Amino acid sequence: MQTAMLPFDGWTVHLAGETDFAGWRVAARNLVLNDVPPESTLWNVSGTSSLADLPAVPAGAGLNVPRSFIERAEAVSCHADPQRFALLYRLLWRIREEPQLMKIASDPDVRRFEAMEKSVRRDIHKMRAFVRFRKIGDGAAERYVAWFEPQHFIVERNAPFFARRFTGMRWTILTPHASATWDGVSMAFGPGAARRDPPPEDATEDLWRTYFQSIFNPARLKVKAMQSEMPKKYWRNLPEASLIPQMIAHAEEAAKEMVARMPTSPSPHHARVQAKHWPIRESQAAAEEAEYPSIEETREAARHCRRCPLWRDATQTVFGEGPEGARIVFVGEQPGDREDIAGKPFVGPAGQIFDAVLEEAGIDRLKVYVTNAVKHFKFEPRGKRRIHSKPNAGEIRACRWWLDRELALTKPDAVVALGATAAQSLLGKAVPITRMRGGIIEREDGLPVFLTIHPSFILRIREREDKEAERQRFLDDMKAVRKLMRA
Numbered sequence: 001m002q003t004a005m006l007p008f009d010g011w012t013v014h015l016a017g018e019t020d021f022a023g024w025r026v027a028a029r030n031l032v033l034n035d036v037p038p039e040s041t042l043w044n045v046s047g048t049s050s051l052a053d054l055p056a057v058p059a060g061a062g063l064n065v066p067r068s069f070i071e072r073a074e075a076v077s078c079h080a081d082p083q084r085f086a087l088l089y090r091l092l093w094r095i096r097e098e099p100q101l102m103k104i105a106s107d108p109d110v111r112r113f114e115a116m117e118k119s120v121r122r123d124i125h126k127m128r129a130f131v132r133f134r135k136i137g138d139g140a141a142e143r144y145v146a147w148f149e150p151q152h153f154i155v156e157r158n159a160p161f162f163a164r165r166f167t168g169m170r171w172t173i174l175t176p177h178a179s180a181t182w183d184g185v186s187m188a189f190g191p192g193a194a195r196r197d198p199p200p201e202d203a204t205e206d207l208w209r210t211y212f213q214s215i216f217n218p219a220r221l222k223v224k225a226m227q228s229e230m231p232k233k234y235w236r237n238l239p240e241a242s243l244i245p246q247m248i249a250h251a252e253e254a255a256k257e258m259v260a261r262m263p264t265s266p267s268p269h270h271a272r273v274q275a276k277h278w279p280i281r282e283s284q285a286a287a288e289e290a291e292y293p294s295i296e297e298t299r300e301a302a303r304h305c306r307r308c309p310l311w312r313d314a315t316q317t318v319f320g321e322g323p324e325g326a327r328i329v330f331v332g333e334q335p336g337d338r339e340d341i342a343g344k345p346f347v348g349p350a351g352q353i354f355d356a357v358l359e360e361a362g363i364d365r366l367k368v369y370v371t372n373a374v375k376h377f378k379f380e381p382r383g384k385r386r387i388h389s390k391p392n393a394g395e396i397r398a399c400r401w402w403l404d405r406e407l408a409l410t411k412p413d414a415v416v417a418l419g420a421t422a423a424q425s426l427l428g429k430a431v432p433i434t435r436m437r438g439g440i441i442e443r444e445d446g447l448p449v450f451l452t453i454h455p456s457f458i459l460r461i462r463e464r465e466d467k468e469a470e471r472q473r474f475l476d477d478m479k480a481v482r483k484l485m486r487a
């Protein structure tokens with residue numbers, strides 16, 4: 001970073017490059033403490049880093065900025081907008097006078113900051129989803145190269161994710177702005193590249209195409225949704241994208257064929273391919289945790305979950321729903337047939353009882369967070385029907401990572417275990433629900449777990465009177481939960 005006096009009596013700050021956030025921090029702190037207003041600064045990314053020209057910081061001067069602003073500002077600094085560093089400086093300047101500024105969503109600077117942050121995060125996720133490596137060389141010379149065109153300057157920020165995910169590979173990601181190279185031990189960043197630089201197609205691309213074809217479900221084809229998930233601008237760099245027009249054209253025919261076929265289990269070959277290419281190591285968990293700082297980002301990541309094999313036969317991940325600050329979280333067992341298709345928890349027959357009883361108890365479902373211990377539908381195929389099958393301890397354990405993230409992000413006052421699977425997931429051990437229902441167990445982390453039955457239990461009771469009595473008991477439990485919300 002370099003600074004120079006301007007004729008208009010302001011400061012031009014030259015940062016070392018597009019991603020020199022550290023340089024911006026030093027300069028911004030210095031200029032704010034010297035009371036240099038935003039309109040007297042110009043921010044430029046073409047210079048060589050130098051602190052020498054900055055004015056001295058007045059003795060005893062200090063600056064208190066919320067850590068969350070700095071963290072978010074670092075994300076915004078990756079945006080391609082040339083005015084981003086000026087915007088960050090203006091916000092920093094204003095925060096000194098208005099410490100609550102970042103909470104004013106209607107403020108134009110805050111709005112712009114939030115839109116830029118969102119766009120950078122989205123770009124980061126798209127890169128994670130759409131980078132495709134090509135293999136070059138064999139044996140000791142084996143390495144992988146990918147070409148990607150991000151919208152923003154995100155390569156440096158995103159590289160640690162790829163290092164964790166592809167730790168054992170030697171790879172390079174080339175983009176127009178910068179390149180990142182991982183040699184299995186350390187990361188190096190280099191200049192940008194041109195699109196012709198990556199090596200030509202290879203066998204890895206066939207693997208992607210096979211994978212994409214195998215997960216494509218013609219009966220559930222939604223062209224718009226598919227294009228919003230995989231926008232057209234990314235297609236030219238994706239090997240599997242060449243299949244899309246053809247698959248859309250043949251979808252109707254393929255759907256008919258699929259309905260006629262009995263459901264089958266995934267082939268052993270498919271399972272081996274998955275195990276090799278999507279391994280999840282526990283050591284990644286903590287790092288990934290930090291990657292998903294909001295429910296939205298966690299939900300997006302869960303869409304690609306491969307922590308257990310249940311994803312293979314399910315239509316989609318059914319993640320929790322509700323406000324991030326909900327005071328109560330309800331946890332069911334796993335999505336059923338209807339939830340699997342809708343992608344939402346508790347919308348089928350059990351969900352209807354659940355909704356009706358919540359309403360009678362005076363709990364607004366829109367104000368609580370509703371989720372499941374296991375996020376994929378587990379079933380046994382019976383002809384054309386899919387019969388619910390109970391998740392086992394390994395599947396519950398594998399999925400607990402997502403439930404823990406949901407609880408960490410919503411920070412509820414209490415959580416309601418709807419049935420034995422939820423209780424097992426939340427408490428880490430089996431609990432006799434019929435004996436303990438209506439009771440509360442406090443977890444080691446202090447979170448109270450209210451125990452009750454699963455609403456589908458009511459559905460299974462045949463005798464009308466018994467059914468009604470059980471429904472009433474469930475209603476009493478929900479009223480007790482309502483009191484917890486008031487407490």
Ligand code: URA
Pocket residue numbers: 332333334335336339344345346347348350351372454456
């Ligand atoms: N049963 C559950 O446990 N969860 C749902 O989402 C639906 C039915």
